[in-house]
Amino acid sequence: MINVKNLSFSYKKTEGARVLSDIHLEFDQRSTAIIGQNGAGKTTFVKLLKGLLKPDIGQITIKGQDIKGKTAAELARTIGLIFQNPNDQIFKRTVLDEVMFGPLNIQMEKSAAKEKAIEALKMAGLDHHLDTNPHDLSLSEKKLLCMASVMAMETDIIIFDEPTIAQDNQGKEKIKQIIQTLKDKGKLVMTIIHDMDFVAENFERTIVFNEGKVLADGPTREVFSQKQALLQANVEAPYITQLADKLGFAGTVLSIGEFIDKVDANK
Amino acid sequence: MKKLAVEGLKYKYPQSESLALDNISFTVNEGEFIGIIGRNSAGKSTLCQALVGLVPHFYKGAYGGKVLVDGLEVKTHSIADIALKVGMVFQNPFTQVTGSKMSVYEEIAFGLENIGVPRSEMVQRIDEVLKMFKIEHVKDHNPFDLSGGQMQRMAIASIIAMRPEIIVLDEPTSQLDPGGSEEVFQAVQSLKKQGITIIMAEHKMEKLAQYCDRILLLDNGKAVDYDTPEKIFSRDDLESYGVAAPVYTKVCKALGAKKQGTNTYPVTLEEAEAVLKEIRR
Numbered sequence: 194m195i196n197v198k199n200l201s202f203s204y205k206k207t208e209g210a211r212v213l214s215d216i217h218l219e220f221d222q223r224s225t226a227i228i229g230q231n232g233a234g235k236t237t238f239v240k241l242l243k244g245l246l247k248p249d250i251g252q253i254t255i256k257g258q259d260i261k262g263k264t265a266a267e268l269a270r271t272i273g274l275i276f277q278n279p280n281d282q283i284f285k286r287t288v289l290d291e292v293m294f295g296p297l298n299i300q301m302e303k304s305a306a307k308e309k310a311i312e313a314l315k316m317a318g319l320d321h322h323l324d325t326n327p328h329d330l331s332l333s334e335k336k337l338l339c340m341a342s343v344m345a346m347e348t349d350i351i352i353f354d355e356p357t358i359a360q361d362n363q364g365k366e367k368i369k370q371i372i373q374t375l376k377d378k379g380k381l382v383m384t385i386i387h388d389m390d391f392v393a394e395n396f397e398r399t400i401v402f403n404e405g406k407v408l409a410d411g412p413t414r415e416v417f418s419q420k421q422a423l424l425q426a427n428v429e430a431p432y433i434t435q436l437a438d439k440l441g442f443a444g445t446v447l448s449i450g451e452f453i454d455k456v457d458a459n460k
Numbered sequence: 461m462k463k464l465a466v467e468g469l470k471y472k473y474p475q476s477e478s479l480a481l482d483n484i485s486f487t488v489n490e491g492e493f494i495g496i497i498g499r500n501s502a503g504k505s506t507l508c509q510a511l512v513g514l515v516p517h518f519y520k521g522a523y524g525g526k527v528l529v530d531g532l533e534v535k536t537h538s539i540a541d542i543a544l545k546v547g548m549v550f551q552n553p554f555t556q557v558t559g560s561k562m563s564v565y566e567e568i569a570f571g572l573e574n575i576g577v578p579r580s581e582m583v584q585r586i587d588e589v590l591k592m593f594k595i596e597h598v599k600d601h602n603p604f605d606l607s608g609g610q611m612q613r614m615a616i617a618s619i620i621a622m623r624p625e626i627i628v629l630d631e632p633t634s635q636l637d638p639g640g641s642e643e644v645f646q647a648v649q650s651l652k653k654q655g656i657t658i659i660m661a662e663h664k665m666e667k668l669a670q671y672c673d674r675i676l677l678l679d680n681g682k683a684v685d686y687d688t689p690e691k692i693f694s695r696d697d698l699e700s701y702g703v704a705a706p707v708y709t710k711v712c713k714a715l716g717a718k719k720q721g722t723n724t725y726p727v728t729l730e731e732a733e734a735v736l737k738e739i740r741r
Contacts, residue, residue, distance in 0.1 A: 229637075230637050230639060230640075231607055231608075231609035231610070231635075231636065231637045231640055232607065232609070236607075277608055277635075278554065278608060280552075280554060331500060331501065332551060332552055333500045334500075355608075355635070358634045358635065359500075359551070359631065359634055359663075360500070360663070361498075361499045361500045361663055361702055361703070362499070362663075362699070362702055362703060362704040363499060363500075363702050364500060387636070387637045387638055387641075389638065390707060427637075427639045428637075428638065428639075429638045429639075431707075432666055432706070432707040432708065432729070433707050433711065435729060436707070436708060436711065436729055436732055436733065436736075439729065439733045440733060440736055440737065440740070449707065449710055449711050449714065452711055453711070453714055453715065456715060456736075456740075459740065
């Protein structure tokens, strides 16, 4: 779906180290988590995919087409990005208008846009807030609102930047369902995230960024078994994985269910 | 004397019909580290704001009961007086940034200028917190050019520089990577060791379990329970309050592995490891 070749980027073009250098990645339908320390280049990378930044060197193709000549507006039909800080995204006066804005902007009919918006708001659990001013919502609700705004556009690729920030247990469960629904619809779901247990439970593929480079990439289980790479990237394994390692379980355990199965098998 | 005492606190936001805080009482000893947990909208942020006086002085609304901060009654003292005793780190660092300062360095100086700290001491305190939170390299940047993580570190640093006796933190690590949140918890831990009292609302249960002395569980504006992390996270009805126990506790609950000689489950990696090793023998 996405092909990234030889990608490099820096904010200051004349001096200093590059934010990203020499990235080669291919994305298929697998749900993908991008992890790594603050400042590793994760957000910059997804902004490049979305066309908000232009590469210094290298090529990005989405569904076979080079995005170089495309405007952010053209890309908006294919790729959706949910910002880390919802206040950077929200600007309309009601929740419904906010979510309808994207679909209308890509020339969806008004009635269709409304239908998509309400469907997306249902998924986000905000359909009882249609007339609320978005700025009166809590931070966690604003984050869900921004997800709905992007989901309503029905893009093939959806990228989340730190979706679980400020979410309680229930909010995390909701996001889990949203990701699953999007996966079932055949969309490529990608996320930047620091919650490793959430990664372990919900994402098929994990990519570790470190200092602007890809340090590890593969099925999530494989990546969380690469202790050396995790250490170098200053990333912790999921808590459940750490506990299983301490107890000397064979293999890499990714969920409480797997953990319990291992204990039962040993009895 | 108790460092912090909340007695029958009730509060309703203007134009709201229900109580955001409903008859909350608890006390905190000097140097204690208290975690506040509960689902979103349980009242955690409102309670934090009530401890520093933003509720009721800034938000207005209907207020009953008492909050005593180091003996000062919040309701009858100005925010300026209360701010000398207690500092607060906001949930969203963006909301906390003054917007009137052009650099991280000046932003951190803002609070110190306001309480009249002499210049030489200001310089020393600012350098100290810049180092403590690893933001020295961005000290000349505009606060709004920082990443979420850097902004959050700056927000915490600017409060810690004021050296309040009590620090209230509302989800202070939400924007940070695991390494960064661990650093914040360790910094807070070292403040606690210096006798500073810490109140923190957080969703990262594994971290609270590891560092807190006691946890206040809120639901629907009411205090459901106030006890040690072991007791709180071992409650059978925890999930009905929208709270998930630490992963370690969940596993041990599922396996029926209690801490030896107690009726509670492990809450940290080390405790879970010890208990489960015992079972596997």
